[in-house]
Amino acid sequence: MxxxxxxxxxxxxxxxxxxxxxxxxxxxxxxxxxxxxxxxxxxxxxxxxxxxxxxxxxxxxxxxxxxxxxxxxxxxxxxxxxxxxxxxxxxxxxxxxxxxxRFSHISMKDDGDMQINLGEFEPDPTQELIADRVDGQWHFKLIPAVK
Missing domain, CATH: 1.10.1660.10 (Multidrug-efflux Transporter Regulator; Chain: A; Domain 2)
Structure with a gap:
């Protein structure tokens, strides 16, 4: 996307x-x-x-x-x-x-996996909360915020 x-x-x-x-x-x-x-x-x-x-x-x-x-x-x-x-x-x-x-950005790969950026992680504004869907399962992770 x-x-x-x-x-x-x-x-x-x-x-x-x-x-x-x-x-x-x-x-x-x-x-x-x-x-x-x-x-x-x-x-x-x-x-x-x-x-x-x-x-x-x-x-x-x-x-x-x-x-x-x-x-x-x-x-x-x-x-x-x-x-x-x-x-x-x-x-x-x-x-x-x-x-x-919360929705910031969504991207989808050709295989159907997708990633949703849920924006700033409030306890730590230097991180963003990411939801990854891989093989139909959702996983959450924090990544450094892009400023």
């Missing part, structure tokens, strides 16, 4: 991807009327655009709708599915925050 790919990973604007209600309904199999109901109940949120009649949903909301539907299909009530989906969303948001805050 070159520097351009590293920057693409760091700057992928997931929160800027927006879809219409019809797109979300088609992608998830949840009807538009059900999406409007979920929005009225506060289970999902849309972004108002233009004349305030059209609503757009973020990609993150599309994923939340998919989670709720999947959990309902597994037998959970709507309220339980919403709670579980929110918990999963919170976990993924924490993971994304970690990656955004």
């Amino acid at each position: 070159d520097e351009d790919e590293t920057n693409l990973i760091k700057r992928f604007p997931m929160e800027h991807i927006v879809l219409g209600i019809g797109d979300v309904a088609e992608a998830t199999g949840v009807s538009q009327s059900q999406l409007r109901y979920w929005e009225r109940k506060g289970y999902i949120r849309s972004q108002e655009v233009g004349d305030r009649k059209n609503r757009k949903f973020s990609y993150k909301t599309l994923m939340q709708v998919e989670q709720i539907k999947t959990l309902q299909d597994q037998g959970l009530t709507l309220v339980a599915a919403v709670k579980q989906a929110q918990r999963r969303k919170d976990l993924f948001d924490a993971l994304r925050s970690f990656v955004n805050g």
Whole structure:
């Protein structure tokens, strides 16, 4: 992976991807009327655009709708599915925050092994924390920081 790919990973604007209600309904199999109901109940949120009649949903909301539907299909009530989906969303948001805050660089070799630089090792700013994936296994090491 070159520097351009590293920057693409760091700057992928997931929160800027927006879809219409019809797109979300088609992608998830949840009807538009059900999406409007979920929005009225506060289970999902849309972004108002233009004349305030059209609503757009973020990609993150599309994923939340998919989670709720999947959990309902597994037998959970709507309220339980919403709670579980929110918990999963919170976990993924924490993971994304970690990656955004720590991710410095990624490189991949032709054989699929990769190295992720997680930046400065806080107890010792002269070192950087590196995660190496070799043969599918992750290993961590410290290397001298490049300044």
